Amino acid sequence: MFSVSNLSCSRGGKRLFSGVSFTLQPGQWLHLEGDNGVGKTSLLRLACGLSALEEGEMMWNHQPVVQNSEAFRANLAYLGHQLALKEDLTPLENLRADAAVAGRHLTTEEALQALAQLGLRGREHLPVKVLSQGQKRRTALARLLVRAAKLWILDEPFVALDNAAQNALTQIINGHLANQGMVLLTSHQAVSLSGMGFSYRLAA
C-alpha cells in the first residue's frame, strides 16, 4: 500500500500545489490529470523520492518512506521524461545494465522476452541511437516488465507510442494491476485501465 498525505511543492517561490493526499491499494491505479505546468511531474518526482519532501508524509506498507527508503525503492519503477537509455548500447544491454543497477539479476531470455512483448523483436542488438523515438520509449517501457516492482510511477507513458504500442502498454499495466501492482501515472490522453482506479485532478 502506498499513501501520501498533505504533499506540497513550490517552484521558484511559487506554490504549485499543497495538501495533496491519496492512497493506492494493491491492484489500484491513479491517473493524475491537470494542465501544463500545474505540477504533475513535480508530484511524481516527489512521490518517488527524487525531490525532498517540504511537508507531508509518504507511507509504504504503513511505514514512513523516509525511514525505509531502501524497501520502498526496491519496489519502485519510475519512468520519467528522460528515458535513461544509453544511445551507444543495444536495448538488450541497456535492459541488463538497468536491471543490475536496480539490484536484479536478469537472464538474457527474460530480457529478450520483455523486449519482444513490446514489439522490439529483431531490434535487440541494434544500438539505441538508430531506433525511432517510439522504439526508444518501448525499450524504456520494457524495463517495467523486468523490474519486479510493485509500484509503477509513470510520467506520460503513452507519449510517442503508436496505437499498437499503446494497446500493448495498456495490457501490460492491466497485467500488473491484476498482479496486485499499483500504478501512478500522468497522461493527457484518456486511459482505459481495468481494475480499481481513479483520477485525481491537480489544480493550482
Place this chain on the structure above:
Amino acid sequence: MSAFVAIVRRDLTLALRRKNEVITSVFFFVVVAALFPLGIGPEMNTLRLVAPGILWIGALLASMLSLGRMFAADFADGTLEQMALSPNSLTMLVAAKILAHWLLSGLPLVLLAPVLGLQFDLSANALWILTLSLLLGTPILSLIGAIGAALTLGVRGGDVLLSLLVLPLYVPALVFGAGAVQAELSGLGASAHLSILAAMALVAAVFSPWASAAALRIALES
C-alpha cells in the same frame, strides 16, 4: 555488488564504443609531455629537474579534461535518476562511476608515464617512482574530481567552474607526487612521499563517493 560491476562494465563498454573521448585526454597528456623537452631544449640537467613537475601537471590537466563528462551524460539522459532510485546505495554506485573514470583516464596515464619520462632522461629508478606515484596519485584526482563534477552538474559554464574548484584541491597530490620523484632523484628516497600519497588516496576513497552522492542528490532535486 553486481550493480557495482554492472556500472563499471557499462561505462567501459560505452567508452569502447566512443573511443575518441578516452583518446583525447590520453593524447593531450602525450602531447603536453612531448612539447616541454622541445621547448626547453636538450639540456639534460634542466630536463631531469623539471620532469616530475611537468609529467604530474600533464597528468593533472589530462584528467581534468574528462572530469566534466563523469556524470554529465548520465544526468542528461536520466540514468542518474534511475541510479538514485536504485535500492543499492547511491554512494556505492558513484564509487563504481569513479573507478570506471580512473580506469579510462587515470590508468592509461600511469602506463604511459614511464615511456614519456624517457624524454626527460630520468633514470630507471626515477621512472619506477614516477609510475608508482601516479598509480597512487591518479585515483586521488578522479576521487576529488568526482566531488567537483557532482557539484557543478547542470551549472551553466560548469567546466570552468569545475577547474577553479578542483585544481586547488589537487595541490597536495601534486606536491607529494612530484615530490616523490624529486626525492628519489636527490637520493633521499621516496617512501615518505609515497606513504602520504597512499594515505591521501585512502581518505579520498572513503569520503569522495559519499560527498559526490550527496551533491548528485542535490543536482537531481531541481
